[in-house]
Amino acid sequence: MCLAVPGKVLDVRGEAPLTRVGRVDFGGVAREVSLAYVPEAKPGDYVIVHVGFALSVVDEAEAARTLAYFKELGEIEEELGIVENSSGG
Numbered sequence: 001m002c003l004a005v006p007g008k009v010l011d012v013r014g015e016a017p018l019t020r021v022g023r024v025d026f027g028g029v030a031r032e033v034s035l036a037y038v039p040e041a042k043p044g045d046y047v048i049v050h051v052g053f054a055l056s057v058v059d060e061a062e063a064a065r066t067l068a069y070f071k072e073l074g075e076i077e078e079e080l081g082i083v084e085n086s087s088g089g
Contacts, residue, residue, distance in 0.1 A: 010030060020036060033049050054070075
């Protein structure tokens with residue numbers, strides 16, 4: 001399943017609108033994403049990310065609610081490619 005996941009912008013690189021990228025933290029996992037669709041995004045903002053592209057800026061409360069729902073459903077690890085070690089040791 002492909003989900004749009006909220007994350008916090010840690011830093012931004014690039015000046016040209018179409019090539020701006022940022023490092024985004026998704027609850028402890030950081031990924032580089034394109035900020036081409038959200039030229040207003042800056043460090044500290046929360047963005048909704050789908051397949052490597054930030055689609056919109058959201059407030060911190062909305063981001064936290066969405067992440068909590070995903071964690072409850074067990075979807076966030078799958079979406080971010082996090083694989084748990086199930087061998088127990």
